[in-house]
Amino acid sequence: MGVKLDGRDPREFGLIFLKDHYHPHTSEIRSKTLIIPGRPGAWDFGAEWDIRTFNLPFAIIEYNKLEMQRKIRAFVAFLLDSYGRPREVKLTFDYDPDKYYSVKLAAQISHERFFFAEQFELPLVAHDPYAKSLVSSDAITMDSDVSIQADIMWDTGISERTITSPETFTIVNNGTVALRFSYVVEGSGTNVKLSANGKTFTLGTFSNKTYEVDGDMFTVKVNGVTDLTTTSGDFIELLPGSNTITVSGSNLNLIISESLTYKYI
Incomplete structure (x- = not known):
């Protein structure tokens, strides 16, 4: 089981994708309602799909601390544009290889660092909640x-x-x-x-x-x-x-x- 970002395997950066990850079957739902005083419940104006979020777990094993930092920095830079801002990349899963999500880095990357390894979750957000076909x-x-x-x-x-x-x-x-x-x-x-x-x-x-x-x-x-x-x-x-x-x-x-x-x- 694996993922690709803009067609690149995270192993190119020395990262290991951990199998247990968060991939919601649907995006969040944004309900449109109006509460009217004196009327039980609420007036329903329907609902729309909201953003879709992903939390992808990775690990890196590297005995050289300087090399570990270099690999992580290169991976983070890959997720940013030339001005250091989060950019859109195509996220694909190997169990759904003909579709992709347009995602951006959504929050700070927190990590647990051990003697020769590090583990972290990569928070991504798709502002367009739909998966799209890779081929037109x-x-x-x-x-x-x-x-x-x-x-x-x-x-x-x-x-x-x-x-x-x-x-x-x-x-x-x-x-x-x-x-x-x-x-x-x-x-x-x-x-x-x-x-x-x-x-x-x-x-x-x-x-x-x-x-x-x-x-x-x-x-x-x-x-x-x-x-x-x-x-x-x-x-x-x-x-x-x-x-x-x-x-x-x-x-x-x-x-x-x-x-x-x-x-x-």
């Missing part, structure tokens, strides 16, 4: 060399489509969490619209342009420049499983492509 959707095909352990539908990598008339196509969200659809539209069309799951996003009429729609960031770039003035509607969401995308308009000569990063509870 456009790389997942039957012919690829990708090692995937998750239960997925293959050939989701067919992500570049030529659209010359109104049509529908299917996109598979292999994660367990809904995604806001991010995609690229290139070409020309009149009154171009994309719809799915009750939401419609309108690109309008354009000629020889490239639209980069980033659902996660709620942004649109037109020919590489951020511009929200020429589009309208709701950013499309992809629910877990198969999603039907409808493209409407006239005089269509489009190429539509996407590269999805699946999310998991």
